[in-house]
Amino acid sequence: MAVVAIISPNLVNRETGMHEIVAVALDGSILLDLGVPHQVFDSARGATGEALYRVRIASIGGLPVSTSSGVEVSVAHGLEIVGEADTVIVLPGREARVGPLNTDLRDALVGARERGVRIMAICTGAFALAEAGLLDGRRATTYWVRSAEFASRFPSVRLEPDVLFVDDGILTSAGVAAGLDLCLHVVRTDHGAAVANDVARQLVMPSVRQGGQAQYIPRHRPADDDDRFSELLTWARARVGDDLTVADLATRASLSERTLARRFRERTGASPGAWLVAERFDRARELLESTDLYVDEVARASGLGSAANLRARFAQRFGVSPTEYRRAFRATVSA
Template sequence: MKVPGMVVLAVIDGMPMFELSIVCETFGLERLDLADPWYELRLAASGPVCTRNGFTLRPRYGLEALVEADTVVVPALPGDYVDGDARLEPALLDALKAAHERGARLLSLCTGAFALAAAGLLDGRTATTHWMRTDLMRARHPLVRVDPSVLYVDDGDILTSAGRSAGLDLCLHVIRKDLGFEVANQVARRLVVQTHRPGGQAQYIQAPMPRTDGDGLAPLLEWATERLHRPLTVAALARQAGLSPRTLARRFHDATGTTPLRWLHAQRLSRARQLLESTDLPVDRVGQESGLGSAGNLRHHFIRAVGVTPTEYRRAFHEVRP
């Protein structure tokens, strides 16, 4: 365990309140009954900022506080920085680089990883961000090894979290590293959350659907979707479509961006997720109805694709009915 030290949150104009609340709740609320001393939290900005929700904040500290911090936290960025043409303050990027050179630990929440990447601090490292922005991260920062499946990445002195609530998972992970499992468990209990959620953000990503029906494959896709519980091969799909397997593969890729077998597998996983969420069918029956086979086979494919077991997924997402 280590002395918690000073945590400085970089407050950015247009940032969402959610990540601000996560940091204030985990590091800013003193819990001296759990650990003494607790973290010292400071908010820093170049001047008054307005959050995405319209709240005006006047942080007490300037960006130079980042250089003095033991831990620097970068929150989710406004959409116009991530998806638009807006640029981050050069002073913020300089402060992040100076803090890293001085030896500070850097954390990013959600799309805050784009700020670390813009500062060049993620080059050659593994990192993550919100699953809806991982492709954009790869395209904009090709030197970053992006992992879209995890809730957070601990790469030593730089830690990045996935979308939204995964920031809380990362902050609890940091408390666990600094102050031990028992303290992190107690903080999680007070926040009424799990200390460590199983799996990654893959379990929250929806299965891909066809991009276009330009080649008229909709009837075939509907036919296959109604028969996921049966053995289906590329040859069978081609016969149903009245095409050769090679022509089907080409048209399939044009319409869906993937191969027939990969599309089938994705649809079967999607069906299994739907059944786990909305029915009380036994796991082995879910495997049969989705076409993924036995309970063991379903478990294998589910862990590989989603990151959790079918039982854990049902526990998290099962529809509660009166």
């Protein structure tokens, strides 16, 4: 087993006097992703205004990188500069997600890890780290749209699909915007809250964003080709604000509760009880987004009981309070 050296995250290059960051760009990148490390780390300044980081972009073979926008981006460096890095960031892209992983990239990442270099990935860049075996046994996250695929391909990784970022020795973030959260976290870890807060002000974003990516995942309605079962789901959704129970569902469907549970798992992937809870949360989210109802009214209308119960369970499920969720997602309601 290779011995991994541990370095201080504040280590600076003796020649430049700055922490050297190499961001690896891969084909199929999103333009915004390419700019995230520069946007955050270039804005970080010390007490006398000195730059704290230098960010350089590298690609496999130093070749231009295609983007999902149809724009090809020229890159000045190949993977050889990974050897000069204090931090390596793998940016998301089609090439990060679709294997097999390029051998030169794998060698560069594994070699960097063995030298004690800090390793990060933004969004689906986590696929490349997992392909290189760097996330085995570790907690990690990735873009929620790709979470099921990631979990299936890399069962040895302890995926946390609902969070914005994970720092478990190797750092990973959720979607594109969560890359900003992760990079701010690194600045805060390296240089303290004051520097991170100053960077956040320049970016016009909170220094610490509340909640995780669960609050951004769309409400889902599984398709169903069984008319009788679809009728049951429609009937139940119209009554989630009532004191509806699994026994009520079974009676409505003229099934035993055991048979109902089997049918629910076959059709929705969840138990009847879990499905009811999810539907009640969906109803609460819908009301918070589209109405002016008070929190206690939302709680009653969604079948989640009291305002106190809604607040506690909402925070546990989504990482934010109902009020914070409404502030982030509420549409304008006509007077």
